[in-house]
Amino acid sequence: MQKIAVLTSGGDAPGMNACIRAIVLTAEHFGIQVIGYKHGYNGLLEQEYQVLKASNVSNIIQRGGTILRSARCLNFKSDVSAKLAAKNLNALGIEALLVIGGDGSFHGVCHLGAHWQGQVIGLPGTIDNDIFGTDATIGYFTAIETALESIDKVRDTADAFERIFLVEVMGRHAGFIGLSAALASASDHVLVPELCGDLNVELDNIVLRLNASMQKRGNSSFIIIVAENLWPGGVTNLAQVLHEKTNLECRPVILGHVQRGGSPVSQDRILATKLGAYAVEQAMAGESQIMVGEQNNKVVAYPIELTWQQRKPLDPYLVKIQQDFFDISKITQA
Numbered sequence: 001m002q003k004i005a006v007l008t009s010g011g012d013a014p015g016m017n018a019c020i021r022a023i024v025l026t027a028e029h030f031g032i033q034v035i036g037y038k039h040g041y042n043g044l045l046e047q048e049y050q051v052l053k054a055s056n057v058s059n060i061i062q063r064g065g066t067i068l069r070s071a072r073c074l075n076f077k078s079d080v081s082a083k084l085a086a087k088n089l090n091a092l093g094i095e096a097l098l099v100i101g102g103d104g105s106f107h108g109v110c111h112l113g114a115h116w117q118g119q120v121i122g123l124p125g126t127i128d129n130d131i132f133g134t135d136a137t138i139g140y141f142t143a144i145e146t147a148l149e150s151i152d153k154v155r156d157t158a159d160a161f162e163r164i165f166l167v168e169v170m171g172r173h174a175g176f177i178g179l180s181a182a183l184a185s186a187s188d189h190v191l192v193p194e195l196c197g198d199l200n201v202e203l204d205n206i207v208l209r210l211n212a213s214m215q216k217r218g219n220s221s222f223i224i225i226v227a228e229n230l231w232p233g234g235v236t237n238l239a240q241v242l243h244e245k246t247n248l249e250c251r252p253v254i255l256g257h258v259q260r261g262g263s264p265v266s267q268d269r270i271l272a273t274k275l276g277a278y279a280v281e282q283a284m285a286g287e288s289q290i291m292v293g294e295q296n297n298k299v300v301a302y303p304i305e306l307t308w309q310q311r312k313p314l315d316p317y318l319v320k321i322q323q324d325f326f327d328i329s330k331i332t333q334a
């Protein structure tokens with residue numbers, strides 16, 4: 001194998017740079033040249049690329065974002081785009097394309113694979129952790145830390161005023177950040193897509209917990225973690241609704257894209273490094289249409305089309321602790 005390419009696509013995630021670095025250093029070790037396409041799949045369509053050498057990836061392991069830039073490329077879904085990408089890859093003599101991204105980007109990997117005879121490999125890079133077949137995705141651990149840092153601060157002012165705070169975290173379709181951040185910040189309640197049914201029932205449940213909390217702890221702070229896109233009108237609306245129902249002071253906080261930035265924590269750097277190196281090895285072994293991931297601390301190659309066909313479940317034991325053991329309205333009196 002002489003030449004491979006890499007791109008980062010979709011929502012950027014802390015650790016993408018660490019992953020690019022691992023790919024470049026591993027490839028150089030084996031005498032393989034690496035092309036870095038810019039701006040996700042757009043770069044592939046427009047032949048916007050740079051040659052990546054060890055010197056291009058020094059001093060980036062600690063940086064958030066991605067040196068290759070990222071984008072969501074909606075028109076990559078068309079056959080015309082995939083054929084153009086295949087032509088461009090062939091023109092540069094590329095044998096394998098490595099894509100670091102989330103499930104949308106993985107659909108792109110498969111789509112390209114159907115139109116190009118080269119090898120395609122996905123590496124899971126998204127703060128959402130919503131990719132089946134890998135225990136964690138690159139960026140997820142840092143996003144939890146970033147959310148936590150803010151929630152801890154919110155707790156200080158919430159305590160001082162004995163107020164209710166509703167903190168909105170990212171994860172449109174998955175509650176991994178929400179559940180982990182709630183548990184690690186000792187938040188009182190969590191609303192994430194996997195655990196939410198009828199919103200009126202959820203609202204009654206929050207009020208029940210709030211009342212139980214006030215009965216047992218007196219006036220105190222009460223923090224609710226809410227996944228984005230879950231409540232119509234978001235936490236701003238929910239704070240209003242809750243205030244009308246309880247007459248208590250409720251404040252919304254939206255963490256937003258802050259969760260995507262920052263220096264990756266060690267777990268993300270190590271995961272990114274492991275998966276980057278392994279992806280190059282898998283490319284050299286002739287593998288294609290796979291995602292490289294990690295299961296029980298071991299690197300694995302997993303069929304890429306299976307990564308979105310099943311919904312990755314939240315850890316049921318963490319759910320039980322948060323929803324059952326720590327539900328103040330369910331605590332039995334000693």
Ligand code: F6P
Nearest residue numbers: 010011012126127128170171172
């Ligand atoms: O990359 C995942 C993610 O950060 C989601 O958590 C969030 O819903 C989405 O991307 C936001 O996308 P955009 O940056 O395009 O608004």
